[in-house]
Structures are given as C-alpha cells and as structure tokens.
Amino acid sequence: MYLLFSLTAVAQSAKGGKKISSDLFGLFFEDINYSADGGLYAELVQNRSFEYNPTERKDWSPYSYWEYLANGFSYGRISVETSSPINPNNPHYMVLDVEHIGKEAKFTGLSGVGLKNTGFEGMVVKANDKYNFSMFVRQLSKEPISFNISLQTPKGKVLSESKISTSSNDWTKYTANLIPTQSNDTASLVILATSEGKFAIDVVSLFPEKTFKNRPNGMRADLAQLLADMKPSFIRFPGGCLAHGDGLDNMYRWENTIGPIEQRKEQRNIWGYHQTTGLGYFEYFQFCEDIGAKALPVLPAAVSCQNSGGTWRVGGTGQKALPLDEMQNYIQEVLDLIEWANGPVTSTWGAKRAAAGHPTSFNLQYVGIGNEDKITPEFEDRFKMIFDAVKAKHPEITVVGTVGPGQDGDDFTKGWKLANNQKIPVVDEHYYTSPEWFISNQNRYDAYTRNATQVYVGEYASWGNKMRNAIAEAAYMTSLERNGDVVRMASYAPLLAKKNFTQWKIDMIFFDNTVISPTPNYYVQKMFSANKGDYYFGKVITKDEKDNSLAASCVQDSKTGDVILKMVNYGSAIKPMKINLGKFGPDVYRDAEAEQTVLAGDPDTENTFEKTQNIVPTSSTIKISNTFDYSAPAMSLTVIRIKTKK
Structure with a gap:
C-alpha cells in the first residue's frame, strides 16, 4: 500500500531520527536467463557475429540460427573462416560464394543467395517504426555485390526492404533503414545477394530505433522502463557468477566490453549460453546514469x-587463481576501470570514454571485488593486493568485498574475519532461502557492530514468486531499513528471466518478446525502492511485538521532508496497527488527505504470462490525522508517504 499526500510543514528531518543509508535499495543485473542478449539488450539478430560454439551448447556452431538461402534456382557455397577477421577479438565470419543467380521465368520471387536470421524466437517489429540494419562486408571478388535486405513474415511476405551495394575489398560497414508496413511478432531478417561474386560477412545487426532513451546499441524500451520506474539507488553488474566466470579464461574482463561492438570480445556465458558483450560496461554505466542510479x-x-567446470556437484572445488606474476597487470586493469569511469578526457582511459560519447565523468563511487567466492588463501592474497592498490590510489572509491555464497558457514566466517582485519568498507552477503527464514530473521542485523564494515545484501530471495514470498521479503526489508546504519545496500536476485530460457526459476520479472510479467516480488521491491529515506524513526508505528508476522518501519527523506511509513502483515487475518506522527510536529497532519495504494492478495497467488495482473497494487484516497489507526489487510504491504511542501 502506498500513501501520498501534500501538506505545508517544516521539512528536512525531525529530531531523534537515526541516519541510515540513502543507497539502501537498488538492482542487481546479471546476464542469466537470457537477461542481456535476447532480453534487455535490444539487438534482434541472434549469433550476429557467428561466434556461437559447441562449448556453449553441444548443438551450437557459427551457423546456428542462420539459414542458408538459394532462392530462384540460384546456388553457391558457404563456409566459416577465421583467416582475416575484422578484429582478433571477433575471429569468425561467414564467406558466401554466389556462383549463379537464377533467372527462371517460372520463379516469381527474388532470386539470390544469402542468409536468414529469425532472432530470438522471432523478431518483433512494429508497423511504421524504424529499424536500423548494419553489416560488415568484405568484397572478395572483383565486381561489387548487390544485396537486398528485407524483413519478412514466416510465410515470406516482405514487410520492408532496402538495397545495398558493396564498394570495397576491405571490411566496410554498410547500413540501411527498414520500416515495416505491418506489425509482426515472428519476423525474420533476410540478406540476399542478388549478383554473382564472393564476399565475407560479419557483425550483422538489427536494432529498433526506439530503444530506451533512443540510445544506439541500447536497451529494450519496455523492460528498461520497468526498471527505471523502480527508482533504484544503484545497479550492481555484470554478475554474479558471470563476473568471476567458469575458469580463468572466462572471467569477465571489462576492457573487452567497451569500444565498437565489432572489436569487443564475445565469450561463453557461465550459465550455458553466449554473451556478445554488446551490453558492455559503457552501456551499463550509461543506463545507470539515464535512470539516476549509481553504478x-x-x-x-x-x-x-x-x-x-561443474564442480558444484562435488563441493565447489573448481576455483582457479591468476598466477602471481600476472597480478600487477590485473591490478592495473582494475585501476584502469576507475580512470575510464572518472578520469579526465586527457587521461588514457578517460579519452576512451570520451571517444564513446561521454566526455564527462560517470562519477563512479563503488567497485565490487569478488563475488561470493570461496575464501581460500589464494583468494585472500589476491583480494588484499587489489584492495590495497585501490585504497592507495583511489581512496575516494568504496570497495565492496565478499563473504561467500551463504548467510553463514565457513566462507562466511572467513570472509568476515578478512573484512574486519582489512577494514573493508562494505561486504556482500547472499542468501536464498525460505519465506519462513526471512520472517524468523528480522533481527539479523540488530546486533551487528556499528561504525565498522557495513553490509550489502547483494543477492537474496525467498525461493518463490507467490504473494507469500513477496510479503515475507517485505517484512525483512523493514528490518533492513531499521538497520540502515549498518546495511548500506540491498538488491533482490535474479532480476530478469526470459520465458523458455531460464536457468534460475525464481526471478523478479519474467518476459518474452512481447509480454512482461512482473512478479509480486517486483512490486514489493518497487514500493520500497521508490520510497526510500535517509533517516529512520522508531516508535512511530505500534503493533503487537510478539507477532512476528507483523513488521513496520518509518523513514524520512531529508531532501524532501517526506515521511514514509511501511507496514507488513504476513498473517492470514486483518491486524491493527497504530501510527503516531507527533515527533514530526504537533498537529501537523490533522485531517490530511492521503493517496493509499495497497498490495494484498491470497498467499498462493502469483502473476503469469496469461494473467500478468493477478497481483498489482491498487490506489484510493483516505484521510489521516496526527494519530490514526490502520488495519493491515492479510498478506499485505502498506507504504504511506506523507509528502510535505516547504
């Protein structure tokens, strides 16, 4: 429930409040469940650079998701080659030798030899919208090659087409605009050579012009807007397990993900598919800036x-450590990131950021080192080397460490010992467990040491997307606000999951190419994230303290003066709470009107692709006073925002 009303009142913060983190609620994005390619990243072509490989999936190859075409009794040959790529980071490309273009009178279509790509289970195109096509071609024969580029329905109806002719024996980028005459959810991209000759082709791309904020190489607009609506304080990226990778050669190296897309290094995704790195560090930082979140x-x-190597089956014995003689170069890579994000345009890496279109600093504040790693001597040695180097050169950067993959256990204990010894500013705790655990552990952080290492709850979820899961998480989140002086940040995980492509079945937002199904967990996260404060006040909301199905918190946003109440009922019946706003001023809120939004429902209800709005917040207008009673519906979250005018 979200409650909003306007008053004339003394703003900033009331006396007696406890200062808490203003970065408390944010997002964690990892390329799992096809969250990036085929998801948030708006590229419509799958396997655009012919880099798919059987090491990712046994039935994959550079030819995957491409169909060879020989229309109108034409014929030719096709091969994958690596001898002269656009860039060493992008080694594979396709070669087509168009030996004959058919001219049979009985064939009524367009003759030619070429390729068709169906994207990620079809390309969604909308009538009269513009789609930006590009490809790199190297002419291998003497004469120019003529191409017909089209968007087609599954039955071959042409929705839009354009013509391109090659002009160089060097790798050259060719572009075209395609504007469909009709909408279609399962369109294909067809590239047809209509003249004889031989050519190499690579990095075939098709983007909607209407990406989020109309950014080139940008985000799928509807998914991105759903995240922006949450008003997160920060976004953690790119992982997760994706960050430290499946073996040393699979570690996510940020430098490989910036610059022109044809120069980026694609690689195997630890979650069993492929990552183009088209959604790379520049795009992550730009998205953070676009929605007002810290990176x-x-x-x-x-x-x-x-x-x-799949050693989770035998106890997680697969950690490999970078050789010590390579550590100085690696440490420099970490330092280079900070220069790339924040350095002046006159610096080496700041110049690269400026060349990408962002001359001003990204104002990077946080850097995470490690992800739920096994706390081995090898890890500790290397972490200390990186931490000390960052601290020495960039004391303005807050380093976020890690304390293993669980809420307790050997790695947790060792990780916290390391944090205390090294005085790490923030460490990242992770836990995936039952709703009952979240209800029973609302006092977890009450006894944590203050004025010491702070906590980032970087990944958590209650193993389900039903209403009961979301409300259990809401109850726990009130305790994070209460302990916001030691809990610096928190983010639910995982964030996104594409239908039929999930590796992790408990996620915040489910989607396919046309439908988005936010879970009740999403609405809980949004209600907290969009209603953060930076001061916490106790004893504003009175409830039965013996009933752990009830939870509540009161915070104030000192920038606006808004007072925000959150009330949770995990029980099966309506339960009373009392609110006293006296500490914010006598009679300040007498007979004030408020907008009330309620998230409530049956504990086993969840949203589906067929019924995406089984659980959604609802709104109404009520009146409140300086003191008032509230009846919390069964299985509900209530957020009351008291908006003051200075």
Missing part, C-alpha cells in the same frame, strides 16, 4: 568461480 561494477578478485 556498482563487480570485478573478479583474480580467481574464478569455485563451481568452475
């Missing part, structure tokens, strides 16, 4: 995931 990039601690 929290996570870099490997020079060790790979302990589950590398």
